[in-house]
Amino acid sequence: MKKTLLLMTIMLFWVFSTMASAQTNTAKKPDTLFSKSAVLIDSETGSVLYSKGAHKKMNPASITKIATAIYALENSSLEETVTVSERAAGTEGSTVYLLPGERISMEQLLQGLMVNSGNDAAVAIAEHTEGSVEGFTDKLNRFLKDEVGVKDTHFENPHGLYDKNHYTTAYDMAKITSYAMKNETFRDIFDIDTLEWSTESWKTTLYNHHKMVKGEMPYPEVTGGKNGFVPEANHTLVTSAENDGVSVVAVTMDAQSKRAIYADTRSLLDYGLNHFTRTFVSKDSDFQTENGSYKLQSDFYYTKPFNQSVNEVVDTNGTLTIFNEDNEEIASTKLHAVNRSDKKQQVLASNHHSEWEYSSFFYPLFLYMIILVIAGISMMRLREREY
Numbered sequence: 001m002k003k004t005l006l007l008m009t010i011m012l013f014w015v016f017s018t019m020a021s022a023q024t025n026t027a028k029k030p031d032t033l034f035s036k037s038a039v040l041i042d043s044e045t046g047s048v049l050y051s052k053g054a055h056k057k058m059n060p061a062s063i064t065k066i067a068t069a070i071y072a073l074e075n076s077s078l079e080e081t082v083t084v085s086e087r088a089a090g091t092e093g094s095t096v097y098l099l100p101g102e103r104i105s106m107e108q109l110l111q112g113l114m115v116n117s118g119n120d121a122a123v124a125i126a127e128h129t130e131g132s133v134e135g136f137t138d139k140l141n142r143f144l145k146d147e148v149g150v151k152d153t154h155f156e157n158p159h160g161l162y163d164k165n166h167y168t169t170a171y172d173m174a175k176i177t178s179y180a181m182k183n184e185t186f187r188d189i190f191d192i193d194t195l196e197w198s199t200e201s202w203k204t205t206l207y208n209h210h211k212m213v214k215g216e217m218p219y220p221e222v223t224g225g226k227n228g229f230v231p232e233a234n235h236t237l238v239t240s241a242e243n244d245g246v247s248v249v250a251v252t253m254d255a256q257s258k259r260a261i262y263a264d265t266r267s268l269l270d271y272g273l274n275h276f277t278r279t280f281v282s283k284d285s286d287f288q289t290e291n292g293s294y295k296l297q298s299d300f301y302y303t304k305p306f307n308q309s310v311n312e313v314v315d316t317n318g319t320l321t322i323f324n325e326d327n328e329e330i331a332s333t334k335l336h337a338v339n340r341s342d343k344k345q346q347v348l349a350s351n352h353h354s355e356w357e358y359s360s361f362f363y364p365l366f367l368y369m370i371i372l373v374i375a376g377i378s379m380m381r382l383r384e385r386e387y
Contacts, residue, residue, distance in 0.1 A: 033264045038268065040250045042303040043177070043178035048328075053170070059167055060253065061228030063237070065114060068122055068140070075139075087133075088124040095119060097199070098124060115208050153176075155168070161230060217262055219266065221241040226238045246276050276306065
């Protein structure tokens with residue numbers, strides 16, 4: 001009987017171990033992608049989960065509109081009424097068929113911008129928000145650099161039609177999208193699959209051009225997306241998705257076909273949603289370098305592969321960088337230098353803490369011993385009286 005129970009226990013352990021192993025290894029890291037540039041990041045921690053030419057400057061086409069949308073959302077209200085100009089109505093490329101002089105809400109323009117990729121809507125938004133397309137792009141570029149933190153992006157227009165000086169990178173687009181996803185209104189618009197559209201010249205049902213959002217290529221974890229295409233850029237695609245463990249943004253750029261770019265995106269999402277977990281470096285950690293000591297000002301969260309170790313490296317400038325087992329950078333953050341006065345305060349605080357621990361333990365014990373002595377003396381006197 002005991003042998004049977006032991007055998008059953010071993011078998012159950014083997015089954016559960018196998019199941020756990022299968023769950024953490026269901027998706028392999030993509031060996032190759034069709035897209036010339038791609039990146040996958042955790043939108044919450046900013047950690048890079050996959051990268052291929054992610055910092056190469058490229059033309060983004062209509063995924064530019066993600067930046068236009070979040071800037072407009074932060075610098076106007078949905079209830080504002082926009083008057084469409086001749087310039088906006090005459091914008092070439094994809095359109096929602098706006099008419100000169102037509103009055104339309106900012107909310108509807110943003111929906112037309114993101115769902116049907118309306119270039120005319122992009123110009124109308126830009127002109128209303130900052131007075132002109134030129135003024136808008138100038139403010140947009142400063143916003144992206146100062147608020148979002150991009151380094152390799154410069155936009156010449158709000159829609160993404162080709163211009164040799166209009167460029168970004170897959171990594172910057174992932175950062176822009178992650179920033180935008182913190183805005184609830186943006187998230188709602190980003191995830192619209194179909195939309196009833198009614199303006200002076202066009203009444204129709206709009207269907208999102210992103211096949212995963214539209215449902216043409218079902219992927220339940222997808223929470224939004226934007227596609228783009230101009231001949232000079234080929235196909236570009238931004239996709240957000242989430243499960244119970246991570247929230248990811250995948251950016252793929254310069255693919256020769258829709259089939260290729262969606263295949264790449266599916267591979268990245270499969271990998272990111274099934275292979276990673278979040279963890280953190282404690283703010284109590286102490287980092288020693290030849291230039292001195294450094295600490296974190298708060299807990300530093302990052303995302304790493306399941307069952308893999310990481311390497312924490314601090315350079316001479318006090319930057320902490322996390323590398324995976326392939327020596328690829330996952331995340332980095334600037335540390336806080338600990339000077340002598342800080343160290344002195346830490347020592348004093350530590351000593352004070354030690355003194356408190358000492359007193360909190362020994363003072364009650366000392367009091368207890370005194371009570372025992374008094375009680376013992378009292379009992380001895382009582383016995384003397386009895387005799």
